[in-house]
Amino acid sequence: MSGAQIEGQCLCGEVTARAIMSKPMMRACHCDMCRQHTSSMFMSLGIDKGSLSFDGPVKTYRSSDWAERGFCGTCGSTLFYGTVEDGNRHPSVGLFKDTADADLKLEFFADAAPGYALVGTHRKMTAKETIALFAPEEGDN
Template identity: 55%
Template sequence: MADLNGRCMCGAVTVRATADKPILRACHCDMCRRWGSSMFMSLPTDPESVEVEGPVRIFRSSDWAERAFCETCGSSLWYMALEDQVRQLAAGLFDDAAGNTLKLEIFADRTPKGYAFSGEHRRLSEAECLDLFAPKDKAGDKA
């Protein structure tokens, strides 16, 4: 189990969590790319372990998800599906992305032509992601 300690760009928000299987995920959905001007890199954590202190602002980005950012500097903090309440913490909060390795790309078929990750890891299309993660009555909405 990995202990994670991170902070936003200005240091006003601090995050502590544990991760049973620390990996990196990259999401290329339209919302993630608009949110951070690129893919959203995140670390799945143990939901009950997440502790956040500081000025957090929540944005309800769709009918079934929210995103959070530091109210002071605007750093991305997490993406969370409302159904399972699991926060996908932004990898940039942690030095060296907490030393993790990219294992999963989601919305991989939405990746802009200007960049691509190399290496062997799982890649899921938009349709595969919506089938796995979206509540069945909300599958038409984007993340």
């Protein structure tokens, strides 16, 4: 199956993003860091692995031993969440205009959502399940 190329940009337009999306899907994360970084949950877009590229002043911040966050060096727009060990970057849904057909498929830290719930039949992972998936050594502490 060949995916569609999608293109987007940050708020000021200084950073442009391109990716291939074969199976349109979104994910939501309610962890403390995502909420602090975005003022709400972080919504990422499922794209084909290795297809994401950026042009412009992309800056990164290492937010934990196992993750980093990307943002525009000019306007501060959230660009992605990335896992350091494997180099995977999960782009912000807000960068791309043509993603309305992407269904919400997964919520991380669903048990940490502050007083709201996203409707649907998608998978909802607890904090413990999420940590076991992305940082199993931290789950031992």
